Amino acid sequence: MQLKNEKTNLLLINPEEMNQVDKIAMQYLPVLTLMENAGLAVARAIMQFYKPCKILVLCGPGNNGGDGYVVAHILANEGWPVKVASLKPPEKGTDAYKAFVQWNGDKTDFNIQSVRDADLVVDAVFGAGLSRDIDDHISSVLKAADHLVAIDMPSGVDGKTGIIRGYAPHAELTVTFCRAKAGHYLLPGREYIGKLVIANIGIPENILSELSINTWLNEPGLWELPIADVEDYKYHRGIVNVVGGGTVTGAARLSALAASSCGAGLVHIFAFGSRDLYLLTSPCFMVDEGDFTDTLQDKRRKVWVCGPGLTEDEVKISLINLIKTNKTIVADASALTKENFDLLKQCAVITPHIGEFKRIFGDFKDCRIEAVKKAASILNTVVILKGPDTLIASPDGRVAVNCHANARLATAGSGDVLTGVIATLLACGMEVWEASCAAVWIHGEAAFLHNNSWPNAMDLIHNLGKARDNGRYHVEK
Ligand SMILES: NC(=O)C1=CN([C@@H]2O[C@H](COP(=O)(O)OP(=O)(O)OC[C@H]3O[C@@H](n4cnc5c(N)ncnc54)[C@H](O)[C@@H]3O)[C@@H](O)[C@H]2O)[C@H](O)CC1
Numbered sequence: 001m002q003l004k005n006e007k008t009n010l011l012l013i014n015p016e017e018m019n020q021v022d023k024i025a026m027q028y029l030p031v032l033t034l035m036e037n038a039g040l041a042v043a044r045a046i047m048q049f050y051k052p053c054k055i056l057v058l059c060g061p062g063n064n065g066g067d068g069y070v071v072a073h074i075l076a077n078e079g080w081p082v083k084v085a086s087l088k089p090p091e092k093g094t095d096a097y098k099a100f101v102q103w104n105g106d107k108t109d110f111n112i113q114s115v116r117d118a119d120l121v122v123d124a125v126f127g128a129g130l131s132r133d134i135d136d137h138i139s140s141v142l143k144a145a146d147h148l149v150a151i152d153m154p155s156g157v158d159g160k161t162g163i164i165r166g167y168a169p170h171a172e173l174t175v176t177f178c179r180a181k182a183g184h185y186l187l188p189g190r191e192y193i194g195k196l197v198i199a200n201i202g203i204p205e206n207i208l209s210e211l212s213i214n215t216w217l218n219e220p221g222l223w224e225l226p227i228a229d230v231e232d233y234k235y236h237r238g239i240v241n242v243v244g245g246g247t248v249t250g251a252a253r254l255s256a257l258a259a260s261s262c263g264a265g266l267v268h269i270f271a272f273g274s275r276d277l278y279l280l281t282s283p284c285f286m287v288d289e290g291d292f293t294d295t296l297q298d299k300r301r302k303v304w305v306c307g308p309g310l311t312e313d314e315v316k317i318s319l320i321n322l323i324k325t326n327k328t329i330v331a332d333a334s335a336l337t338k339e340n341f342d343l344l345k346q347c348a349v350i351t352p353h354i355g356e357f358k359r360i361f362g363d364f365k366d367c368r369i370e371a372v373k374k375a376a377s378i379l380n381t382v383v384i385l386k387g388p389d390t391l392i393a394s395p396d397g398r399v400a401v402n403c404h405a406n407a408r409l410a411t412a413g414s415g416d417v418l419t420g421v422i423a424t425l426l427a428c429g430m431e432v433w434e435a436s437c438a439a440v441w442i443h444g445e446a447a448f449l450h451n452n453s454w455p456n457a458m459d460l461i462h463n464l465g466k467a468r469d470n471g472r473y474h475v476e477k
Pocket residue numbers: 018022031034035038060061062063064065066067125126127128129130131132133134135151152153177178203
């Protein structure tokens with residue numbers, strides 16, 4: 001029960017989906033009630049986080065502005081000094097207009113001076129309805145605010161993509177409704193949100209399950225990590241196999257070490273050469289060489305990492321044979337080329353960074369979520385688009401946004417470590433997208449565990465066991 005709640009709380013909605021939700025919600029509750037609930041939630045958050053001070057509410061012409069008029073009303077009733085500046089009044093007959101006419105307190109001009117005269121600005125200019133770039137006048141007014149609370153979104157942050165449309169103010173606090181939006185977590189938008197409060201405004205939960213919303217925040221609860229139990233044996237914990245290059249060996253060794261440290265029961269490396277180097281890396285590794293096709297006959301050796309440190313030829317030979325023998329393949333690094341496009345279709349997971357992604361799929365427009373979803377659907381493969389806000393897409397349409405990472409993960413070999421973790425979770429039987437999401441989270445956690453200093457790939461590896469445990473404790477708490 002706890003798990004389910006946790007999972008539905010991780011749902012991320014985009015503005016179009018929110019629109020659909022609103023339309024259905026109207027059958028249960030009038031929009032004006034939702035708006036009043038939204039305004040109340042924002043006013044409450046302001047009263048929780050700020051002492052009474054001079055408030056200026058900047059209102060746009062849509063429902064975001066409507067929420068703003070409600071906030072003004074409530075704070076004024078509480079005795080706070082409040083002024084409202086309207087960019088443009090809402091159209092007559094709309095719900096926002098009803099909220100607008102109910103405001104009979106102080107009004108002021110929508111200009112820089114009004115902002116300077118206030119202690120705290122409430123940004124109710126644009127929310128989910130942002131449809132074009134913010135113009136110079138609006139941006140100059142927003143820019144003048146020293147302290148700003150945003151309703152739903154800081155105006156200018158695109159709720160679907162996190163892209164900044166012309167300009168956006170940096171909010172100290174953003175209050176959104178029902179669920180967070182992808183733009184709250186995707187970069188660069190995430191940097192403009194400040195503290196995020198998600199308020200329940202009375203939208204019935206069953207509406208969310210009726211719509212096929214399938215974008216998630218990547219946190220424990222979205223997936224469940226298997227635990228080791230007393231009856232476990234090494235084959236149950238999973239066998240990870242890594243294809244090791246004959247000349248460049250570091251990357252494959254990092255993948256194998258990562259697998260070993262985060263719980264794989266057994267780690268094999270197939271070496272195209274340099275067998276001794278692989279053997280000396282860890283006494284825990286089983287190292288094979290010789291006929292690759294013979295090695296592949298062992299049906300227990302199902303999950304394979306292919307790409308890190310391999311030459312073009314090594315990639316080709318290994319991918320073709322792994323596919324022929326129906327292995328579960330995690331493809332990374334040298335395997336990720338346009339030439340291998342058809343081979344990648346037979347892989348379980350691919351892990352491109354943005355450069356590799358563009359190399360394989362070409363450039364894309366604004367929305368990374370759409371781009372990665374499309375890529376996963378074309379390849380019929382889970383695609384992990386690595387970056388500061390890694391996206392994990394499944395061919396069935398599920399996408400997770402990972403914020404559980406820091407800049408310190410950007411270090412040589414970090415990707416190879418991730419590949420090893422993914423393979424480990426696949427080898428112990430997790431479903432492919434869930435294993436990928438969990439691995440990305442564990443990888444981020446390993447960097448967080450290296451507090452106050454800069455981890456290299458080996459440091460990350462040392463932290464993986466604890467990081468994996470933390471991925472469970474979050475759920476069990
Ligand atoms: N279920 C909920 O979450 C509820 C949310 N509410 C709030 O409603 C807004 C969305 O309202 P909407 O009217 O659809 O859009 P906006 O108010 O954001 O803006 C639309 C308005 O603005 C014009 N516009 C858009 N971009 C620009 C621009 N760059 N420059 C100038 N003008 C622009 C556009 O033409 C429209 O006129 C949501 O964010 C919540 O705050 C509801 O209160 C209740 C339920």
